[in-house]
Amino acid sequence: MATASRPRRKTVTSALPARPPEGTRPEPPGEPLLRAVDVVKHFNVGVGAVCRAVDGVSFEIRAGETVGLVGESGCGKSTLARVLTQLTPPTSGRVIFEGVELTGLRGESLRQQRKHLQMIFQDPFASLDPRMTVGDIIAEPLTNFKVMRGKAKDARVQELLRVVGLNPYFNNRYPHEFSGGQRQRIGIARALALNPKLIVCDEPVSALDVSIQAQIINLLEDLQAEFHLTYLFIAHDLSVVRHISQRVLVMYLGKIVEIAPSDDLYTNQYHPYTKALLSAVPVPDPRVESQRRLVELSGEIPSPLHPPSGCRFHTRCPIAQVPGVCSEDEPPLEEKAVGRFAACHFSARVRTGLD
Ligand SMILES: Nc1ncnc2c1ncn2[C@@H]1O[C@H](COP(=O)(O)OP(=O)(O)O)[C@@H](O)[C@H]1O
Ligand code: SF4
Ligand SMILES: [Mg+2]
Numbered sequence: 001m002a003t004a005s006r007p008r009r010k011t012v013t014s015a016l017p018a019r020p021p022e023g024t025r026p027e028p029p030g031e032p033l034l035r036a037v038d039v040v041k042h043f044n045v046g047v048g049a050v051c052r053a054v055d056g057v058s059f060e061i062r063a064g065e066t067v068g069l070v071g072e073s074g075c076g077k078s079t080l081a082r083v084l085t086q087l088t089p090p091t092s093g094r095v096i097f098e099g100v101e102l103t104g105l106r107g108e109s110l111r112q113q114r115k116h117l118q119m120i121f122q123d124p125f126a127s128l129d130p131r132m133t134v135g136d137i138i139a140e141p142l143t144n145f146k147v148m149r150g151k152a153k154d155a156r157v158q159e160l161l162r163v164v165g166l167n168p169y170f171n172n173r174y175p176h177e178f179s180g181g182q183r184q185r186i187g188i189a190r191a192l193a194l195n196p197k198l199i200v201c202d203e204p205v206s207a208l209d210v211s212i213q214a215q216i217i218n219l220l221e222d223l224q225a226e227f228h229l230t231y232l233f234i235a236h237d238l239s240v241v242r243h244i245s246q247r248v249l250v251m252y253l254g255k256i257v258e259i260a261p262s263d264d265l266y267t268n269q270y271h272p273y274t275k276a277l278l279s280a281v282p283v284p285d286p287r288v289e290s291q292r293r294l295v296e297l298s299g300e301i302p303s304p305l306h307p308p309s310g311c312r313f314h315t316r317c318p319i320a321q322v323p324g325v326c327s328e329d330e331p332p333l334e335e336k337a338v339g340r341f342a343a344c345h346f347s348a349r350v351r352t353g354l355d
Helices: 077-084 107-114 134-144 150-163 168-172 180-192 210-227 238-244 262-267 272-279 286-291 347-352
Strands: 034-044 050-061 066-070 092-097 117-120 198-202 230-235 247-252 255-261 334-337 340-342
Touching: 034 077, 050 077, 050 255, 066 077, 066 238, 077 117, 077 198, 077 230, 117 180, 134 150, 134 168, 134 180, 150 168, 150 180, 180 210, 210 230, 210 238, 230 238, 238 247, 238 262, 247 262, 247 272, 255 262, 255 272, 262 272, 334 347
Parallel strands: 066 230, 066 247, 117 198, 198 230
Antiparallel strands: 034 050, 034 092, 247 255, 255 340, 334 340
16 A cells, blocks of 8 residues: 655654543653663574574663563564573674673673573473483583582572472472473472573463463463563563563564564564464453454565565555655654654554544
């Protein structure tokens, strides 16, 4: 569709003057726990070919928050997770944790900061070394950081097994003796070993049976309350993050395209991609469900080796103005209403409906 005229860039207040502000929960004062500033991660994948996996991403996570990160497979979620936790350095940009710029640290000072940032991985089968006992797997961070030895370490491993709902005497068993859900619990115990402040959960339930998924999510919520954890919770669809997150980041082809408080995002959207992702998620409220306009995503996600010009979503967007502003100008991620950020030239139109 190429019907809409080129919009004036609007300020937050002029964009939606008649509507009460959304997302009005006040931001707690002080420094966020983690800040990503224009993070870029490119991979050289052959002569002159560059995969733009993460291409200029900025956001904040506050202490105690659970922030959801959603987007289709291949949009750069895991790469961003690995950059945030310093498993891989960014190509450019900054990651600031508790006011300390991690991207400027090297050697032992970086290693010490990394203790506070742990990851839980998607595949509990692949992420545990099959040749190590469960006790050794969980104790590995304690050993690497020389935090504990001998009996104290054994006791800590048993405590961690208990905390994640496993029998503490399972420490001499091997990963293959456990079910998928139990293995994910082992991965969680390992992530907890060093008392981290932030855990990046990279699709922690995607590989599990639906019946087990809720158990793991409940466990993560209980652990958050008990140990004052902060989570970045990654998923490829919005149904999973809805339950657990206070705010949601929507990612498309290496960029954040929408940020919103979780409840608000499910009520209305400022980006057509978010609308399309939500179309796949049934809404439990029948009144909301009956009024919903479903948006189907057509086509495959484009290659991050050759992202589309202008707005990267224009090749799949049902209201793209092409040729025109959508294929020519990249929309910045702007605050469209209080707490609502989106990167779309026509976000006001998206908010009120796509017709
Ligand atoms: N080490 C790597 N080398 C080259 N390309 C990579 C590497 N890791 C990820 N990619 C590419 O980066 C893009 C984003 O991948 P990824 O971050 O795994 O996405 P997601 O987690 O959202 O599925 C993909 O195109 C993937 O092929
Ligand atoms: S800016 Fe992007 S998302 Fe917004 S209408 Fe244009 S193509 Fe669609
Ligand atoms: Mg991934």
